[in-house]
Amino acid sequence: LGETVGYQVRFERKIGPSTRIEVITEGLLTRRLQADPELPGVGLVIFDEFHERSLDADLALALTLDAAASLNEDLRVLVMSATLDSARVASLLGGAPVVEASGRMFPVDVRYTPPRPGTAIDVAVADACAAALAERDGDVLAFLPGAREIRGAQRLLEGRLREVAVHPLYGDLSSAEQDAALTPTRDGRRKVILATNIAQTSLTVEGVTTVVDAGYARVARFDLGAGANALELQRISRASAEQRAGRAGRLGPGTAIRLWSRDQHGQLPAHDTPDVLAVDLSRLALELAAWGVADPSTLAFLDPPPAAAWAQARELLAAIAAVGADGRITAHG
Numbered sequence: 001l002g003e004t005v006g007y008q009v010r011f012e013r014k015i016g017p018s019t020r021i022e023v024i025t026e027g028l029l030t031r032r033l034q035a036d037p038e039l040p041g042v043g044l045v046i047f048d049e050f051h052e053r054s055l056d057a058d059l060a061l062a063l064t065l066d067a068a069a070s071l072n073e074d075l076r077v078l079v080m081s082a083t084l085d086s087a088r089v090a091s092l093l094g095g096a097p098v099v100e101a102s103g104r105m106f107p108v109d110v111r112y113t114p115p116r117p118g119t120a121i122d123v124a125v126a127d128a129c130a131a132a133l134a135e136r137d138g139d140v141l142a143f144l145p146g147a148r149e150i151r152g153a154q155r156l157l158e159g160r161l162r163e164v165a166v167h168p169l170y171g172d173l174s175s176a177e178q179d180a181a182l183t184p185t186r187d188g189r190r191k192v193i194l195a196t197n198i199a200q201t202s203l204t205v206e207g208v209t210t211v212v213d214a215g216y217a218r219v220a221r222f223d224l225g226a227g228a229n230a231l232e233l234q235r236i237s238r239a240s241a242e243q244r245a246g247r248a249g250r251l252g253p254g255t256a257i258r259l260w261s262r263d264q265h266g267q268l269p270a271h272d273t274p275d276v277l278a279v280d281l282s283r284l285a286l287e288l289a290a291w292g293v294a295d296p297s298t299l300a301f302l303d304p305p306p307a308a309a310w311a312q313a314r315e316l317l318a319a320i321a322a323v324g325a326d327g328r329i330t331a332h333g
Helices: 026-035 055-070 086-092 121-135 147-160 175-182 238-249 262-267 282-291 307-319
Strands: 005-009 012-014 021-024 044-047 076-079 108-112 139-143 165-169 191-195 208-213 216-223 228-235 254-258
Touching: 021 026, 026 055, 026 282, 044 055, 055 076, 055 282, 108 238, 121 139, 121 147, 121 191, 121 208, 121 254, 139 238, 147 165, 147 191, 165 175, 175 191, 208 238, 238 254, 282 307
Parallel strands: 005 021, 044 076, 108 254, 139 191, 139 208, 165 191, 208 254
Antiparallel strands: 005 012, 216 228
């Protein structure tokens, strides 16, 4: 790390003079574009797991495409995903060719086992994990909506299964705690990993043969009346369920236990709602003002920001003097 391949995240950087591949977050890419839109020395920008459609990813792609069109015609853009509507993205990229690569995937036996009505999420997941450990070999990766449910399931499992290592995995944990969840136990004990969406994509956990999926995620949604985001507990999409189940088939045949019925599965939305359609847009509006754009329709967004949310965001920026009467960003902004 820091030689041919380097990385940069908030507060941590390992990139050297010989680095050819930099792995960074979309937020840091936006910062770099705002500092120097030409991206000097960069020949290709790859957006991986784009189906997650975070606000940072949509913004960074729009700014990259704008920079490529007007400032750096040699810059190439590649968008990657396993569950994306590739035709829409290819059109957004000006008719870009679509390249399909078949990854190696082992068969996953998907089972639908809804809990009794009224069963709490942490209890249902703990019961399913205990049953999976009793019936199958290997480790278990379980998906829950947030830290509260994870800690509840952890307490239940540690009280029932003394011989099994139980590890939480979510974004606010330290690097050491996250590493402990992802590496095999030193004493050879079987392991249960209780995770949020952080483990949904691009993650192969050695030893995992079973996935337990509660079928929920806690996501930010904009409350126009309150003028702020609120966290809501929601059912996941079918695409997310497919991504989660796939974690059981990365290293060998596996099993995915879905804690909902087959009928309920058919009623799930096909894809997750993009952040740009659901969250507070004031940060996006401020970034675009810094870019010199007052109208988001002039940029290449896969889904344009909703008019009401965009107007509210601009009104907020004007109220706090982050943009002036001319719509341009102020020194304060």
